[in-house]
Amino acid sequence: MTARRGGGPTMHDVGKLAQVSAMTVSRVLKNDPGVSQATRERVFAAVDQLGYRRNETARSLRLGGSGMIGLVVTNLANPFYSRLALGVQEVATEYGFRVVLSNSAEQVEKEPGLVDGLIDHQVEGLIVVPAGSRQKHLADAMRHVPVVLAARPPAGLDTDCVLVEDFHGAREATASLLAEGHTRIAFLGNPPALYTGTERLRGFWAAHEEAGVEPDNTLIRQGLVDAATAEQAAAELLDRADGPTALFCTNNRISHGAIRALHKAGTTIPLAGFDDFELSDVLGLPLTLVSYDADEIGRQAARLLIDRLDQRDGQPPAARRVTVPTRVIRHGPPSAGPGAGPRPLA
Amino acid sequence: MTARRGGGPTMHDVGKLAQVSAMTVSRVLKNDPGVSQATRERVFAAVDQLGYRRNETARSLRLGGSGMIGLVVTNLANPFYSRLALGVQEVATEYGFRVVLSNSAEQVEKEPGLVDGLIDHQVEGLIVVPAGSRQKHLADAMRHVPVVLAARPPAGLDTDCVLVEDFHGAREATASLLAEGHTRIAFLGNPPALYTGTERLRGFWAAHEEAGVEPDNTLIRQGLVDAATAEQAAAELLDRADGPTALFCTNNRISHGAIRALHKAGTTIPLAGFDDFELSDVLGLPLTLVSYDADEIGRQAARLLIDRLDQRDGQPPAARRVTVPTRVIRHGPPSAGPGAGPRPLA
DNA sequence: CTGTTAGCGCTTTCAA
DNA sequence: TTGAAAGCGCTAACAG
Numbered sequence: 167m168t169a170r171r172g173g174g175p176t177m178h179d180v181g182k183l184a185q186v187s188a189m190t191v192s193r194v195l196k197n198d199p200g201v202s203q204a205t206r207e208r209v210f211a212a213v214d215q216l217g218y219r220r221n222e223t224a225r226s227l228r229l230g231g232s233g234m235i236g237l238v239v240t241n242l243a244n245p246f247y248s249r250l251a252l253g254v255q256e257v258a259t260e261y262g263f264r265v266v267l268s269n270s271a272e273q274v275e276k277e278p279g280l281v282d283g284l285i286d287h288q289v290e291g292l293i294v295v296p297a298g299s300r301q302k303h304l305a306d307a308m309r310h311v312p313v314v315l316a317a318r319p320p321a322g323l324d325t326d327c328v329l330v331e332d333f334h335g336a337r338e339a340t341a342s343l344l345a346e347g348h349t350r351i352a353f354l355g356n357p358p359a360l361y362t363g364t365e366r367l368r369g370f371w372a373a374h375e376e377a378g379v380e381p382d383n384t385l386i387r388q389g390l391v392d393a394a395t396a397e398q399a400a401a402e403l404l405d406r407a408d409g410p411t412a413l414f415c416t417n418n419r420i421s422h423g424a425i426r427a428l429h430k431a432g433t434t435i436p437l438a439g440f441d442d443f444e445l446s447d448v449l450g451l452p453l454t455l456v457s458y459d460a461d462e463i464g465r466q467a468a469r470l471l472i473d474r475l476d477q478r479d480g481q482p483p484a485a486r487r488v489t490v491p492t493r494v495i496r497h498g499p500p501s502a503g504p505g506a507g508p509r510p511l512a
Numbered sequence: 513m514t515a516r517r518g519g520g521p522t523m524h525d526v527g528k529l530a531q532v533s534a535m536t537v538s539r540v541l542k543n544d545p546g547v548s549q550a551t552r553e554r555v556f557a558a559v560d561q562l563g564y565r566r567n568e569t570a571r572s573l574r575l576g577g578s579g580m581i582g583l584v585v586t587n588l589a590n591p592f593y594s595r596l597a598l599g600v601q602e603v604a605t606e607y608g609f610r611v612v613l614s615n616s617a618e619q620v621e622k623e624p625g626l627v628d629g630l631i632d633h634q635v636e637g638l639i640v641v642p643a644g645s646r647q648k649h650l651a652d653a654m655r656h657v658p659v660v661l662a663a664r665p666p667a668g669l670d671t672d673c674v675l676v677e678d679f680h681g682a683r684e685a686t687a688s689l690l691a692e693g694h695t696r697i698a699f700l701g702n703p704p705a706l707y708t709g710t711e712r713l714r715g716f717w718a719a720h721e722e723a724g725v726e727p728d729n730t731l732i733r734q735g736l737v738d739a740a741t742a743e744q745a746a747a748e749l750l751d752r753a754d755g756p757t758a759l760f761c762t763n764n765r766i767s768h769g770a771i772r773a774l775h776k777a778g779t780t781i782p783l784a785g786f787d788d789f790e791l792s793d794v795l796g797l798p799l800t801l802v803s804y805d806a807d808e809i810g811r812q813a814a815r816l817l818i819d820r821l822d823q824r825d826g827q828p829p830a831a832r833r834v835t836v837p838t839r840v841i842r843h844g845p846p847s848a849g850p851g852a853g854p855r856p857l858a
Numbered sequence: 859c860t861g862t863t864a865g866c867g868c869t870t871t872c873a874a
Numbered sequence: 875t876t877g878a879a880a881g882c883g884c885t886a887a888c889a890g
Binding site for chain 3: 519522542570571
């Protein structure tokens with residue numbers, strides 16, 4: 167077992183050196199106006215000399231609040247989450263809160279433990295991007311602190327959330343493919359248990375209905391969890407004689423897998439999908455991407471949470487739902503339309 | 513100002529319900545063997561009923577150790593840092609430590625504040641990827657807790673660090689370009705104040721010397737801080753009549769900028785650089801990338817730190833330096849060599 | 859303007 | 875096997 171360190175100087179030590187009580191040191195450090203300038207200076211001198219740092223742990227205990235909010239995400243390596251984290255941090259800092267980040271590293275089953283851990287460490291609130299569809303651990307968490315969901319709606323919980331225009335974005339991007347004349351568009355999606363998955367499928371479907379095109383069910387693949395599974399699914403579809411003339415991908419990792427499949431097959435067909443990504447514009451592929459501001463999701467979530475913290479004494483406000491807009495981006499060569507069929511790469 | 517929450521049930525409350533003292537509750541929760549089975553069960557029942565969670569803040573205060581280590585990075589959106597963070601977390605968890613992540617969001621001047629904040633929150637040790645070359649704040653930090661540096665060496669500090677084979681990797685990648693006959697290779701690098709910058713330039717230079725090629729100083733651009741500045745620098749070089757026949761980039765963001773410049777110029781020449789990146793293999797560009805395991809940097813750093821924490825009572829060990837190996841990866845079409853000159857894109 | 863007292867929730871130590 | 879007392883470092887509330 168690892169030894170724990172005892173500790174450095176305390177306010178008492180500082181006080182002794184500055185010839186005042188610990189209480190006065192506390193006042194000086196808190197910028198309490200009721201301290202003479204002379205004393206103030208002596209205290210600061212003592213602080214410097216001892217290299218004293220106030221113990222926030224003791225402070226939290228005494229004050230009954232840690233000044234921390236917890237953020238739980240699945241995968242920081244995905245820019246979506248790291249941008250979201252930046253947004254949370256930006257707003258939290260502004261309001262004097264510190265953010266403690268927890269990363270479930272793609273393991274859904276770790277999420278409840280992370281949430282509990284954060285609560286044990288006295289975070290005053292939580293922002294969570296739930297990895298799975300089970301939210302019981304979040305209901306438990308809500309017994310202790312306010313919880314705000316990001317990018318996923320609550321399932322049986324009465325709390326705030328920040329969502330992307332999933333339906334709208336998917337419909338718009340799909341419609342753009344349909345407008346180019348594509349009628350055989352493959353859908354590559356994450357597990358239907360995820361809200362974003364079903365919602366984006368709904369948008370995909372709605373665009374078809376509006377265009378009077380019947381979607382081909384055999385071109386719909388859900389349950390893709392990462393770039394590798396997406397690549398395989400895409401490869402299988404591309405291999406079919408009656409394969410798709412365009413692809414729709416529900417997130418950046420799935421797009422990556424699909425792009426890799428296209429590359430390996432040595433062909434290309436138009437691809438639409440959620441999430442813009444780095445270098446998407448230099449791939450030279452016909453891409454239609456649904457882009458949105460992940461930072462903004464984080465900022466909004468932080469605002470909702472802090473607002474709830476401010477209201478802690480009064481009536482808890484009714485659950486709110488904030489939506490972050492999407493916009494469609496076009497990259498690469500203009501689509502040749504479905505007639506051209508799969509195009510060999512240059 | 514934000515109200516602070518009072519608090520949920522305490523051990524005292526649990527004890528009252530289970531008809532034991534708080535002390536016994538503490539023992540049960542700690543798995544202390546000296547408690548009767550019957551009592552144990554009553555306590556657990558009370559814990560469940562109240563939804564009790566042990567207050568880690570109070571615990572830390574009493575124990576004189578928080579069980580947390582701090583990690584400071586500049587930019588979580590860069591996969592290098594998020595992978596590193598994963599590695600740290602992996603090892604820390606294994607040893608029962610929690611990781612508190614702090615992100616300076618590219619603002620070098622925020623780093624000292626983050627470090628101080630973590631110390632105030634009683635982290636038992638720190639892992640830092642220093643953003644700049646000034647390390648005075650780290651010297652201050654070392655007065656309180658052990659500090660391990662990742663990806664940068666200490667400058668005037670006596671402490672452990674984990675480094676990449678910067679020199680070796682740069683030399684090897686450059687050598688591969690030289691072997692293809694290139695003699696006019698541009699160097700696009702980050703500010704020389706950063707260790708990785710100068711070290712990678714040294715490798716670049718050494719490869720030239722070994723090949724008997726005189727590097728052209730006018731092709732060397734240092735001080736590039738992001739993709740945008742790199743893009744501009746690359747564009748300027750490509751625009752010259754006596755421009756380079758190949759590029760060397762010192763990190764992923766600079767590579768991204770250079771690739772975009774190539775794309776906009778509508779030409780391509782071989783590019784070598786540090787850091788592999790997503791979709792590098794489907795760009796269809798002749799790339800020579802120096803790849804390494806960022807997770808492993810994090811893991812090693814965590815090991816060094818935890819080892820130091822274990823030795824806290826005894827003699828502090830001498831500063832150690834661990835190196836993580838690099839390997840060179842080739843992507844895209846075989847280089848046509850310098851004779852071919854800039855090649856129009858397909 | 860400054861100090862004393864008490865206690866945040868927990869655990870170590872000592873006693874029963 | 876269990877409990878009482880003391881105190882980790884800090885600060886609100888009350889003196890002086």
